[in-house]
Amino acid sequence: MIVSGEWLRDYVTLTMDMEQLAERLTMVGLEVEAVEKPYAYLQTVVVGRITAVEAHPKADKLKICRVHDGHQERRVVCGAPNVAEGQRVPLALPGTVLPSGMPIQEATIRGQVSQGMLCSQKELQLGEDASGIWILPQETPIGLSLADALDLDDVRLDVAITPNRGDCLSMVGMAREAAAICGTSVRYPVIDVKETGPRIETLASVTVEDPVGCPRYAARLIEGVTIGASPQWMQRRLESAGIRSINNIVDVTNYVLLELGQPLHAFDFDRLRERRIVVRRAVAGEKFVTLDGVERTLFDDTLLICDGQGPVAIAGIMGGLESEITASTTRVLIESAYFQPECIRRSSRKLGLRTESSYRFERGVDPEGVLRAADRAAQLMQELSGGSIAQGRLDVYPTPVPRPRIRLRVSKVNRFLGMNLSAHQMVDVLRSLHMDVESVDAETFEVIPPSFRPDVTREVDLAEEVARLIGYDKVPVTHAQVPLYSDPVDPHAQTRGELKRVLEAAGYHEVLTFSFTSEKALRSLRLVEDDVRLQPVRLRNPLSEEQAVMRTSLLPGLLQTARLNLDRGNTDVRIFELSKVFLARQGELLPREDHHLVGVVVGRRDPRPVYGAEDPVDYTDVKGVVEEVLAALHLDESQYRLTRDALPPYGDPRYGATLEVKGRGVGSLGRIHPDVQEAFDLKREAYYFELDFEALFALRNPHPGFVPLPKFPSVVRDMALVVEAKLPVADPLAFIRSLPEPLMESVSIFDLYRGKPLADHQKGVGYRIVYRAADRNLTDEEVNAVHERVTAQVLERFQATLR
Known part of the structure; x- marks a missing residue:
């Protein structure tokens, strides 16, 4: 919004200059983006009086004028044909920069010194006359700057209006804000309508078929107008707001829009068929040619202003070509209305048509200012174009807009x-x-x-x-008194985070798969019919069959992710997911939501070609990462069972095991069954581990705390056994650990052998036992005695022999 200080003072008495007002307006929420002095260049253009005119000795079309500027006489070379002695003219002194950008300096023209320039209206951008110099009235004081002489010492503010402040898109609206700031009152324009014509009801009518889109529509009629140019004062004010002058009728509608903020439209009344106005919605696909000559296709929610036979304007946006004001217009119908903001905003956006009217309507105009604007326009049109105003107004306002309390x-x-x-x-x-x-x-x-x-x-x-x-700067700065505290750490979430970091350190990448899956994917795991995992929770409105049920296992999602990677050339895959599965509960509406930890590994053991080989991953790779998980939970009491019946159907019974911790089954690991591998279209062997996180979380041991480094050395003894080939190597290991020998610190497997000279039903297993005392050095005699006792118990328990 461009606010002219000279125009603003018509409505309010300012107690500060425009620069100070700009600062205060910004502080009350109306940001002033620029303070402009559009006629600053006129300060060095003064009123001069021509005292003599002489012919130029070297140019027939040029003259040498002696011009008094109020202080001294200057010689000015001029080519205007209308210069004469005694005239008062605008004289641009040296140092002036004209609006065209041309600087004025003392110069020599055809051998004669010129100490300035006599200007035309067009050169000063104060009119269109360029035929000669501008002849000023004889009473204009000599030596006065043209800005002061013509009262053009104006300051303009470029104000950014927020969308909620449509009331400030007018000079009166800005005057209200300025009056509140300055503590003065607003001087509203005096409206005095002289109605001398017939009653308007006998000449025209208005019908509103859509009172929602158009809650109020008013009209005035003026007859006998003469179309012509607007006076200079109105043209100047319109141009100060960036609006081009057209004629006295159209200019009045634009002037009232800028003055009161109410958009108006002037129809050539004689071009309205049946002499009536109908406000209705457009028919989808209806065509209409607007004032800019463009044929537009309308939508069924576009509000139209029509005459008795068809549209003449798009409501609140732009008029039509067929009803515009022309030089032959003698009767004018003035439209002043209140349109629903949402309706105008929607139509403007759809049509890609923005105007000064739509800009205001879509922000909301004053429904009670409709008649005031119509009266103001009628008054000004009568003053500028003559004619007579019809008595009364057409005002359709069935449901007044309420004001809140x-x-x-x-x-x-x-x-x-x-x-x-x-x-x-x-x-x-x-x-x-x-x-x-x-x-x-x-x-x-x-x-x-x-x-x-x-x-x-x-x-x-x-x-x-x-x-x-009051002033935002008067609002005191305070600091909220908010006590700071943190919620207690959720041990479940903390443990999940720790395990994720363990797996990431082991080279695995975390993936997040959809919580939805397909029944086909679940059945591809070779589950038996009575398995609870084949009774998933079904979605009532699934996006697709591929996401029709809640997942009961994380494995299908990871296998599909592995296949996706393999299909795209990533042949070395290590992925895991620690998320919820949804297991239905008998008689319960909601499923049980347990966290499971599942990992899948495919490809080479070490994919780095510099350091790795081409050895593929196998069972030991997934077993190793499971041991890392158990170590993170401080679970030493674990056993791997090779019982084929206990292995899940998607595990290959030749390369897999179930995992027990403290005697409780917590998962399985091994190679994916070939049938499952084929069902998921995996081109390479895949290994997996699947752990019940809820069970592991419940069984986890607390952190053992700090243990000081031992002060005394350890003693190592090996035990090489020959046992039955079918005996799990973990059984003797667990048995040795369970023996109540205080000097025994740790035990591990260091060797596993099959072949000659052992029989086919035998294998050799080597166990390494570490002995240490916390308070002394052990002697060989002590260690040998303990080791012999441990060896004897192992041989007896497992019917083993020493190698």
Whole structure:
């Protein structure tokens, strides 16, 4: 919004200059983006009087003028044909830069010194006349700057108006804000309509078929107008806002739009068929040619202004080519209406058509200002173009727009703003903004905002109005007193995070798969029919069959991810997921949501060609990472069972095991069954581990805490056994660990052998036992005695022999 200081002073008395007003406007929420002095160049253009005119000795078309500038006489070479002695003319002194960008300096023209330039209206951009120099009235004081002589010492503000402040898109709207800032009052334009024509009802009619899109439509009629140019003062004011002057009728509609903020439209009444107005919605696909000559295809939600036979304007946006004002127009129908903001905003966006009218309508104009704007336009048209105004107005307003009644509590506003304002201060501010304020009690008021402020609907809006007029800089800076505390750490989530870091350190990548899957994927795991995992929770409205049920296992998602990687050339895959599975519960509406930890590995053991070989991963790779998981949970009491019946059907019984911790089954690991591998279209062997995180979490041991480094050395003894080939090597290992020998610190497997000279049903296993005492050095005799005792118990328990 461009605000002219000279125009603004017509409506309000300012107690500060425009630069100070710009600062205050910004502080009340109307940001001033620029302060401009459009006629600053006129300060060095003065009123001069031609005292003599002489012929140029070397140019027939040039003259040498002697011009008095109020202080001295200057010689000016001029080629204008209308110069004459005694004229008062605009003289551009050296140092002036004209609007065209041309600098004026003392120069020599055809051998004669020229000490300035005599200017035409067009050269000063103060008119269109370029035929000669501008002859000023004889009473114009000599030596006065042209800006002062023509009262053009104007300052303009470029104000950014927020979408909720449509009331400020006018000079009167800005005057209201300025008056509230300066503590003065607004001088509204004096409207005096002289109605001398017949009753308007006998000449025209208005029908509103869509009162939702058009709650109010008013019209005035003026006859006998003469189309011509607008006076200079109106042209100048329109141009100050960036609007080009067209003719006296159209200029009045634009002038009232800028003055009062109410968009208007002027129809050539004689070109309205059946002499009536109908407001209706367009028919989808309907065509209409707008004022800019473009044929537009309308939508079924586009609001139209029609005559008795067809559309003549797109409501609130642009008029039609067939009803525009022309030089032959003698009768004008003035439209002034209130359109629903949402309707105009939607149509403007769909049609890709933005105008000054739509810009205001879509932000909301004053429904109670419709008649005032129509009267103001009729008054100005009569003054500028003659004619007679028909008696009365057409005003269709079936359901007046209500004004809210808002309760204001002084204590609530002070608490909201962090201030300590009195009720009197708040009431003064609100009344300065034209709000009706009635007292309920000493601390409570009922406020009715004016009709031009549709953005004020709540108590908090009133608080904002109080704050911005009192001054945001008066709001004290305070700091919220918020006690800082943290929620206790969720051990379940913390443990999940620790295991994820363990797996990432082992070279695995975490993936997140969909919680939805397909029944086909679950059945591809070779599960038996009565398995609870084949009874998933079904979605009522699935996106597709591939995501029709809640997952009961993480394995299908990881196998599909592995296949996706293999298909794209990533042949070395190590992935895991620690997420929920959803297992249905008999008689329960909601499933059980347990966390499982599943990993899949495919490809080479070490994919780095520099350091690795081509050895593929096998069972020991997944067993190793499972041992890392158990170590992170401080679970030493684990056993791997090779019982084929206990292995899940998607595991290959030749390369797999189940895992028990403290006697409780917690998962399985091994190679994916060939049938499952084929079902998921995996081109390479895949190994997996699947752990019940909930069970592991329940069985986890606390951190053992700090153990000081041993002060005394250890003694190592090996035990090489020959046992039955079918005996799990973990059984003797667990048995040795369970023996109550205080000197035994640890035991591990160091060798596994099959072949000659052992029989086919035998194998050799080597166990390494570490002995240590915390308070002394052990002697060979002590260690030998303990080791012989341990060896004897192992041989007896497992019918083994020493190698």
